Amino acid sequence: MKQIDRYLLGGIVKGTGLVLLVLLALSSFIGFVGQVDDVGQGSYSTADAMVYVLLTLPLIAYQMAPIATLLGALLGLGNLAANSELVVMRAAGISPWRLTRSVVIAGVLLALLSAALGEFIAPPSEQYAKRFRTLSINNELSMGQGQSGWIRDGNVIVNIEQLFDEGRAGGIYVFRFAADRTLASISQARTAVFTDDGHWVLGDTRRTEFDDNNVSAVSEVELRQPTELSPSLLGLSVVDADSLAVRGLVGYIRYLRANDLNADQYVTTLWSRVAAALSIVIMAVLALPFVFGPLRSSGAGQRVFIGVLIGAAYFLGNRLVTNSGAVYGLDPVLTAWLPTLVLTALTLFAVSRVR
Template sequence: MTSILSRYVMKAVIGNTALVMLVLLALSALYLFITQQDDIGVGTYSVEDALMFVGLNLPKYAFDLLPIAALIGALLALGNMARTLELIVVRAAGVSTMRIALWTAMAGVLLMIFTGILGEMVAPPMEQYARQLRTFAKFNDFSMAGNRSAWAKDGDMMITVRQQSADNRYGGVYVFNFDAQRRLRSVGHASSASIDENNRWQLENYVESRIGHERVDTRKEAETHLQTRLSAEFLGLAVLEPESLPGRGLYSYIQHLRQNGLDSRSYETAFWARIARTVAVAIIVVLAVPFAFGPMRSTGTGARTVVGIMIGVVFFLLAKMLESGGEVFNMPPLVVAWFPTVLLAVITTVAVSRVR
């Protein structure tokens, strides 16, 4: 009997979570498609490309929205069971609140495993392909190669960017100029650079070696400018962003940065935050148990949905705020990433233990 009841509760939680996720993804897809309207018609970027871009980005949205969807789904499932007195009957049969919470947590573990697979194997490559699809359609006159750095060709000039430290700001920039016969004419290096909205580069600490017929001339400038058709969006394809990398990629890149004596805090925070958010899915569903036995036992579906959205949004905003503030105030990445999930676990444990 216990096995039947556990499967019934788990099925209800997972089923309602899937239904909520479909609704949230539909809204996300509509919003994302609307944001693509300004880009449709640029280059060869068409409506079909925009729809493909939206579809490829949905796994990333699903990964981000799963904690909220899991909480709302659990609230709906247990709330409906409470309204129809099913939970009362289960309690009268001798099943404790902690056992019901355990069954809910088991559903959460299954959702957590699904979230991990989605965030590790599905969402990152699809999101990266979506960015490539849109950018190459919009900027089809350019070509690019590279993995850990960006190599971009614009006419007879080739630019390589080693790293991105902030929006539209880059470090380790090399500029190669070729003649019509593809012979190298000059090589320039800037320690840092930035791009404005007109694709005008400002190169700092610039050193250039110009190759002549019989000698190489060198010039140095504290600051110089370069006009290209390469945009920050195009170069961003090859710049590593923590949110776009799978866990394995993040871990590998963290080791690379440490071995080279570079700052890896933002990537460490992203790595632990990815794990913490995945674990949070198994915890957040249990938070629905005290609501099912408490003041929301007789409330409607709309009220439970609103409560679930509010709790999920607060958790999401707290996590993002800590991730942003932690880097500014030099907080340990482990503390920044795990604090929201640990706080959620403590609140859930206290709330469930107080249910009678």
């Protein structure tokens, strides 16, 4: 690595680190305020709320990495441009594409660090944070987690194969036990919808009831049952795409497909992880056209403002495409890659116009 590469790398990495610290501090404050209402429920204390917020920071840092990279590159390269250091580099015969190569090196390093965070630190930390908070608030519940979700509440044990969101689930098994711990009934439903009045509506249900001498089976198109289990509690016991590492996502996708379950959500998440690594590199490169153009002599505040606008547009566009893909049944790979590919095309076009 040449001196110019190290010089630009240092500026971008320092700027990105500073931005990320500010964003995490702001997120921590907002996250803690959001937990205040739950303090006092069960054994959930103020200290527990602080621990929960800290445990969620690795995933937040991973999700914020692209916009933090853009803002950090704008600050780092912007300072060099404001001090005319980039102009001196250009005057020394260093081409824009040579500078782009140095920025790409910095982007690749940040992408690798982000990937390591998202693969090895964020998933277990996020999983533990959710379980820690929910079990602190609901002391009497016990839960298990695996390929499908298990949750126990008193004499009822529920198994869920797939949770689409916090209101709909598929592949439901409800095991009810009598007071003497003998199995009283098993209900199997293809779908379940949770209502606001403390009920769930089981669709395409088959219930098997056991007594001392007989076993009876009843099939119903729709069955409405009261429940003490909230959708958020059930969601804790089911695999959350954001709480899985890439290797876990691959295994879970195979499991869903082997059981003829819809895996599109997890396929989209998997490829979004890969696309996110590329987007970090692209975000770093995207700063170059701005520092050589209209923002060369601008202050840090204006550069940050422009970076926030671009980052927000990318984030909202990504969410829009992802949600549209889920609603209209678009190819999950295309849904995951489209925002990053559009960003890449726009960045290459902007860099090609740098003189």
